[in-house]
Amino acid sequence: MFILKRQDVEISTVQHPNKEDRQVPILYYQGQTFRLITVFKSSEEEEAKTFWKSLTDNRGKACVLLEEPERYSIWGKIKLDQISSDTGSHSKTEVLTLGVITLLQAVYLDIEDLLGNRQASLFAKDITGILQQKQFPDISSADTVKSFLTEDLSQMSKMPIWQETHVIILLEELHKLGKTYFGDTNFAHQLDDRLQDMSEEEQELFISWVQKSPLNKLWQ
Secondary structure: OEEEEHHHOEEEEEEOOOOOOOEEEEEEEOOEEEEEEEEEEOOOHHHHHHHHHHHHHHOOOOEEEEEOOOEEEEEEEOOHHHHHHOOOOEEHHHHHHHHHHHHHHHHHHHHHHHHOHHHHHHHHHHHHHHHHHOOOOOOOOHHHHHHHHHOOHHHOOOOOOOOHHHHHHHHHHHHHHHHHHHOOOHHHOOHHHHOOOOOHHHHHHHHHHHHHOHHHHOOO
16 A cells, blocks of 8 residues: 655554553554554565565555664554454564464364374474474473463463574474374465464465465475
8 A cells, every 4th residue: 555654654552442551553644544563674675565565465455564764564554443353463573473383273273183182192292392302482391382282372471482493493393293193284285274363464474474485385
């Protein structure tokens, strides 16, 4: 829709109607209001523009791409009375982390449903071993990993702080494990079906990132 610079817009915050401790960033431009969707580093100009175009061209969303001195930010048009349905804004790495944990949950639940509790427990043990061996941040115990596998992510008090390299490693290892448990790679197809708990914008960002990476050969 628009590519704007910081001096073109006004940015402030409003109180989230359902969360007392939460302020929601709002961008104002020509009488229209936009909420923050996600943020890219200043070095990720092409990725930011690609994601912005995918939202406007593929999804038909009214979005602003804001060029700021230290970053690129993407904002989606919203009415102020719609903020209560706002899922929140996340940085790119937070969305990638959310995506890989969402996939992890989906695979775990499929194993539990199709192969039973014993296999699901073994899978949880295998994932815990991988995360600890690879020294993933914020993995203090098997109980922490269990929460990743079973908790409602929208209610999780604290998401782990992982980088893209962690997400790549986990997606590779999750693909290997899934193939071992299921005997094939069908579980890795139809990503969008497995990411339904994420917002459309978050799904779009995660899937477009996977498609541009070597992981595209594994997760389709």
